[in-house]
Amino acid sequence: MSSLAAQLAQHASLNSAILVDRSRRKPTSSYLFTDKEADQHDLESIYSLAVNAFIQLSSISPSLRSYEDGLFSDQAKVTDRTLLSTEAKDEIDEAIGKFLALLGPHLMEASAGRVVEWLVRRFRFVGRFIS
Numbered sequence: 001m002s003s004l005a006a007q008l009a010q011h012a013s014l015n016s017a018i019l020v021d022r023s024r025r026k027p028t029s030s031y032l033f034t035d036k037e038a039d040q041h042d043l044e045s046i047y048s049l050a051v052n053a054f055i056q057l058s059s060i061s062p063s064l065r066s067y068e069d070g071l072f073s074d075q076a077k078v079t080d081r082t083l084l085s086t087e088a089k090d091e092i093d094e095a096i097g098k099f100l101a102l103l104g105p106h107l108m109e110a111s112a113g114r115v116v117e118w119l120v121r122r123f124r125f126v127g128r129f130i131s
Contacts, residue, residue, distance in 0.1 A: 030117060030120060030121070031113060031116045031117045031120045032113050032114070032116075032117045033117075043077075043121055043122065046114075046117055046118055046121050046122075047077050047118060047122070049114045049117070049118070050072065050114050050115050050117065050118030050119075051072055052111075052114075053110075053111035053112070053113075053114035053115050054068065054072045054111075054115055056111045057103070057106055057109070057111050057112065057115065060106065061102065061105075061106065063102055064099070064102055064103070067095060067098075067099045067102075070092070070095045071095060071096065071099060071118075071119065071123075072118070076122065077122070079092075079122070079123075081122075081123050081124055082124070092123055093125070096119055096123060096125050099119075100116075100119075103115065103116075
């Protein structure tokens, strides 16, 4: 085993212990769920809820459809905002900001909460748009 491989293996085992020990992990940010409940929902289930909610909302407000590719596509599902360039993060931030402005009139609907939950989980935007 090379030196780099040995170092990576050592760090992987240290990090896995932290991930397994939920008491040492930072709670999952959530719009809909308490910290304990949020930990029980994986990203795939949140995505499914959000896509169905997005379809419902976009049937009421067709202007939302223009955000489907950027925020609710299969590509968005695998996008890790923390690994993007500053320019790409700014583009996502701008898209989320515009989307939230259109979503505003529908915030009292359950579907809107599911959509916001997806944005919180996938794009980690908490605090950025809330003042």
